[in-house]
Amino acid sequence: MIHNQTIIEQRPAPSSSVGPVAWxxxxxxxxxxxxxxxxxxxxxxxxxxxxxxQWAFINANWVGTTRDDCSREGACWVFVNARFxxxxxxxxxxxxxxxxxxVFAGFFTLIAWLAIPxxxxxxxxxxxxxxxxxxxxxxxxxxGYFDLPRVPTHRWxxxxxxxxxxxxxxxxxxxxxxxxxxxxRSNMPIVKSFCVVFIEFWRGVPLITVxxxxxxxxxxxxxSGISVDRLVRALIGLTLFQSAYMAEVIRGGLQAIPKGQEExxxxxxxxxxKRMGLIVLPQALKMMIPGIVNTFISLFKxxxxxxxxxxxxLLGIVQAALSDSRWLGFSLEGYVFAAFMFxxxxxxxxxxxxxxxxxxxxxxxx
Amino acid sequence: xxxxxxxxxxxxxxxxxxxxxxxxxASTLDDTRSRGAVQCGVSDGLPGFSAPDxxxxxxxxxxxxxxxxxxxxxxxxxxxxxxxxxxxxxxTALQSGEVDILSRNTTWTTTRDTTLGLNFTGVNFYDGQxxxxxxxxxxxxxxxxxxxxxxxxxxxxTELNLADYFRANGMEFDPIVFDTSEQTVGGFQAGxxxxxxxxxxxxxxxxxxxxxxxxxxxxxxxxxxxxxxPVVRQGDDQWFNIVKxxxxxxxxxxxxxxxxxxxxxxxxxxxxxxxxxxxxDGNYGEGMGLEADWAxxxxxxxxxxxxxxxxxxxxxxxxEIERGVNALWNQxxxxxxxxxx
Numbered sequence: 001m002i003h004n005q006t007i008i009e010q011r012p013a014p015s016s017s018v019g020p021v022a023w024x025x026x027x028x029x030x031x032x033x034x035x036x037x038x039x040x041x042x043x044x045x046x047x048x049x050x051x052x053x054q055w056a057f058i059n060a061n062w063v064g065t066t067r068d069d070c071s072r073e074g075a076c077w078v079f080v081n082a083r084f085x086x087x088x089x090x091x092x093x094x095x096x097x098x099x100x101x102x103v104f105a106g107f108f109t110l111i112a113w114l115a116i117p118x119x120x121x122x123x124x125x126x127x128x129x130x131x132x133x134x135x136x137x138x139x140x141x142x143x144g145y146f147d148l149p150r151v152p153t154h155r156w157x158x159x160x161x162x163x164x165x166x167x168x169x170x171x172x173x174x175x176x177x178x179x180x181x182x183x184x185r186s187n188m189p190i191v192k193s194f195c196v197v198f199i200e201f202w203r204g205v206p207l208i209t210v211x212x213x214x215x216x217x218x219x220x221x222x223x224s225g226i227s228v229d230r231l232v233r234a235l236i237g238l239t240l241f242q243s244a245y246m247a248e249v250i251r252g253g254l255q256a257i258p259k260g261q262e263e264x265x266x267x268x269x270x271x272x273x274k275r276m277g278l279i280v281l282p283q284a285l286k287m288m289i290p291g292i293v294n295t296f297i298s299l300f301k302x303x304x305x306x307x308x309x310x311x312x313x314l315l316g317i318v319q320a321a322l323s324d325s326r327w328l329g330f331s332l333e334g335y336v337f338a339a340f341m342f343x344x345x346x347x348x349x350x351x352x353x354x355x356x357x358x359x360x361x362x363x364x365x366x
Numbered sequence: 367x368x369x370x371x372x373x374x375x376x377x378x379x380x381x382x383x384x385x386x387x388x389x390x391x392a393s394t395l396d397d398t399r400s401r402g403a404v405q406c407g408v409s410d411g412l413p414g415f416s417a418p419d420x421x422x423x424x425x426x427x428x429x430x431x432x433x434x435x436x437x438x439x440x441x442x443x444x445x446x447x448x449x450x451x452x453x454x455x456x457x458t459a460l461q462s463g464e465v466d467i468l469s470r471n472t473t474w475t476t477t478r479d480t481t482l483g484l485n486f487t488g489v490n491f492y493d494g495q496x497x498x499x500x501x502x503x504x505x506x507x508x509x510x511x512x513x514x515x516x517x518x519x520x521x522x523x524t525e526l527n528l529a530d531y532f533r534a535n536g537m538e539f540d541p542i543v544f545d546t547s548e549q550t551v552g553g554f555q556a557g558x559x560x561x562x563x564x565x566x567x568x569x570x571x572x573x574x575x576x577x578x579x580x581x582x583x584x585x586x587x588x589x590x591x592x593x594x595x596p597v598v599r600q601g602d603d604q605w606f607n608i609v610k611x612x613x614x615x616x617x618x619x620x621x622x623x624x625x626x627x628x629x630x631x632x633x634x635x636x637x638x639x640x641x642x643x644x645x646x647d648g649n650y651g652e653g654m655g656l657e658a659d660w661a662x663x664x665x666x667x668x669x670x671x672x673x674x675x676x677x678x679x680x681x682x683x684x685x686e687i688e689r690g691v692n693a694l695w696n697q698x699x700x701x702x703x704x705x706x707x
Contacts, residue, residue: 065420067684072577082420091422154449216455219462230449230464310410310450320418320450323411324425325684329575331548 056336067327079330080337083321087337090157090312096149099140100160106133107163115352117359130171153231157312159341161231165238165303165313170296172239177246182276184251195247202244207305210237215309234306242299249291253284286360293353297346314338394466394598394605395439395655403445406432407465410450413571414679414687415471415491424448428469430674431490431596433667434612435467438651438660443667457482460599467609468597471567478597487610489595490671491679492691492700494588495527496566498573501583503560508587512537517550517559519543523590528563531589551575554582565592570685586690608654615661617703618643619670621694626669629662643706650706661706671701 016022028038059074062081070076080087089100110129113119144150156164183195202210214233222228257280265275285292307316318334321327398404408416408428416426424446433443449465460468461483471493472478474486497516499505508531518525520543532539542559544550551572554562564572566588573579596613598606619625622640624632633644641647644665645658654660668674675692676682693699 086418086420086422091418094421152447154447212454216458219458219464222462307410308452309455310452312410312450316410317418320411323413324417324419325413325571325574325679326419328413328571328684 067330070330075333075336076330077333079321079327079333083318083327086158086321087314087317087341088159090161090317091155092157092160093149093151093155096143096151099143099148099151103137103140104160106136107167153229154311156231158317159314161306161311162300162303162314163345165235165306166296166300168235169238169242169299169303172235173242173246173295173299174292176239176243177250178281180243180247181250181254184247185254199244199247202241203248207238207241207302208308210241211305211309213237230309231311234309234311238299238303238306242295245295246292249288249295250284252291253288254280256287257283289353289357289360293349297349300346300349301342314341394602395608398439398466402440403447404432404436404439404467405449405465406435406446407449407451407456407459407468407470408432409470410452412471413574414567414683414685416448416450416469425678427491427674427678428471428594428596430616430668430678431469431609431613432467434616434664435609437663437667438608438612438615438656441657441659441663443663457484457597460484460597463599466598466605471594472597474593474595483600484597485600485606487596487598487606488613489593489700490613491567491594493565493567493592493594494691495524495563495590495592496569496588497585498554498562498564498569498582499560499585500554501581505585508585508589509535509537511539511561513539514561515540515542515559517542517544517553517562519547519550519564520545524564527590547572548575566690567594567679567685567687570679570687574684588691604655608656611654611706612664613671614703615643615664615706616668616671616674617694617701618706619661619665620672621696621703624665624670625673626666629666633662639705639707 012018016025029035055074057074059071061070061074061076061078063069064078065082067076067078069078085094085097089097092100110125110133113125114122114129119125139145140148141156142151142153180195180199183191184199186192186195211234214237215230218228218233261279261283262275265279270278303313304315306313307319312320315338318338322331322334406429408424408426411417412426412428414426415428416424419425429448432446432448436445437443449459451459451465451468451470456468456470456472457478459465468484469490471491472486473493474489478484479486497508497511499511505511511532516528516539518528518541525541525543528539528541540559542553544553547564547568550562550564553559554572555576562569562572562582566584569584573582573584576582596609598609618639619629622632622637622643624640624643629644632640633646635641635644638647642650644662645651645660649658651657651660669677672689672694675689679685679687680689689697689699691700693701695702
């Protein structure tokens with residue numbers, strides 16, 4: 001009988017086993033050796049963080065328009081400030097920037113619409129994003145229609161160009177990659193060998209070589225009068241190059257699907273495209289999200305290579321700005337800015353892919 | 367039987383022939399007029415020679431050559447499409463017709479002038495390898511550099527020229543080699559070497575990047591010849607003449623004292639040289655297919671050579687390069703233009 005015992009009130013765990021103090025003791029000051037390592041670690045962190053913060057924020061110059069506004073004691077963000085428009089739009093004419101802004105707004109709205117699950121009409125928005133929007137963006141950016149002044153592609157640049165290259169590369173590489181991956185697993189010898197040769201060729205040459213061939217050799221092969229735009233050449237090269245990588249990533253996913261899946265679908269009387277489109281690919285692509293996003297992120301960063309063929313992407317325009325004699329010697333600020341911009345985009349892609357994995361997770365996780 | 371090597375050779379010969387034939391026929395002047403803009407190849411960023419300014423417009427000594435040609439041909443110095451080119455693709459871009467002028471600090475050498483199907487139209491900057499020393503050393507000439515520690519950028523002809531110069535003068539030096547120009551400046555700044563060597567046009571740009579530019583000075587000695595100038599395709603002599611005389615017009619403008627400010631008044635000048643230059647007496651543009659006021663357009667919109675020099679690389683710019691050998695022939699330099707008559 002326990003009726004004479006009062007039930008002890010539920011009490012929180014003692015502060016020595018929960019809460020920040022306990023966490024610190026358990027993880028950082030757990031014994032003399034760990035304590036020493038923690039202190040050394042903190043000291044190194046102090047040595048790194050304090051000068052960085054002082055350079056980037058406390059001693060930094062923020063306002064002004066010329067290099068005379070820089071005290072040179074810390075970072076001079078005046079440089080980035082003065083060049084900001086150029087870093088975003090390249091050498092796009094100032095009076096026409098509203099056109100680029102509309103494209104930017106449309107681009108981010110469409111991405112957000114497709115990424116946020118609550119919003120309706122996903123299918124139609126996706127169709128518009130893939131078919132309608134590129135045309136609208138081209139007409140707006142390039143001009144030459146509806147009384148819009150023409151802006152030749154050599155004036156495009158900055159973040160705008162980086163996003164353009166990356167988006168076209170990704171959107172182009174994924175379907176070509178799927179087709180190539182399916183082709184490589186095909187039983188038809190000609191299709192199969194074509195895909196193998198294509199993939200191995202493009203994977204076998206460095207991207208720099210591809211871009212150089214496109215920009216230096218191709219014009220010599222073409223008859224005079226026919227000149228393919230530099231940007232288009234780079235886009236085609238980049239897309240074909242990435243599609244080969246994408247194909248191998250997707251093929252890895254296809255191989256992870258048990259053969260029984262396809263056989264079962266075949267037994268139900270499904271055609272090849274139905275088997276692939278309804279049974280195999282949905283499972284494979286879902287598993288391949290980390291791999292695909294990995295390829296996308298590396299593509300996004302690879303776009304900086306177009307700098308060597310004279311296109312001013314984000315990094316290229318920063319370097320061009322650094323060679324203005326009025327702004328010599330601000331390379332650190334310029335590169336930190338470029339790195340920060342790249343980090344924002346790559347990190348967002350990475351986070352979105354993690355979210356997508358969790359959302360599509362239906363029991364395959366191991 | 368043809369082996370692989372022969373096939374490759376044949377194929378490349380074919381490509382070169384096609385390129386050669388293709389670039390020979392159309393008149394660049396007509397193309398430029400119908401396009402309404404000069405296609406000009408510039409560097410992808412070189413301080414003082416070609417770089418976009420804060421508002422995104424290209425500025426520089428090389429850029430002014432493009433602007434001068436546009437002013438002469440189209441009457442509008444702003445009618446230029448700038449194509450930025452790196453060192454590797456610059457000649458291909460010109461050969462393939464992507465650009466009509468290459469104005470990209472290109473050194474005039476025999477090989478480039480005779481084997482690439484290109485023509486150098488003149489020299490808009492006499493460059494050469496020079497030395498920057500810290501003022502503390504109290505050195506005033508390169509002949510006092512015996513035993514000096516010298517910062518160089520690796521893999522450039524600079525390294526070779528330096529060794530040749532010191533050997534020829536029986537001096538010793540201690541090379542300290544860096545990979546990039548930024549590291550080279552860093553090494554000089556940190557005191558790892560007494561001297562930094564590079565082309566004089568680059569030295570000025572490197573000097574600005576020091577924490578205290580006044581603590582370093584550029585020696586007057588120049589140990590190599592690097593004449594930089596605009597390049598055009600072979601086979602279109604009219605275009606060659608236009609680019610050549612656009613530069614000459616800028617030089618003549620300086621010689622006769624015609625500037626962008628006074629060009630309008632100078633049109634009424636009694637000086638026959640000025641009258642011929644500005645198209646008031648005879649039409650000297652006719653032979654090139656241009657209007658009589660071609661040189662007036664250049665001088666009023668771009669300015670004369672001296673103005674362009676001071677604005678972009680000289681005393682009015684952060685680079686503060688001395689005129690030196692780039693002064694006019696009658697002021698102790700090499701810049702000499704044939705007369706317009």
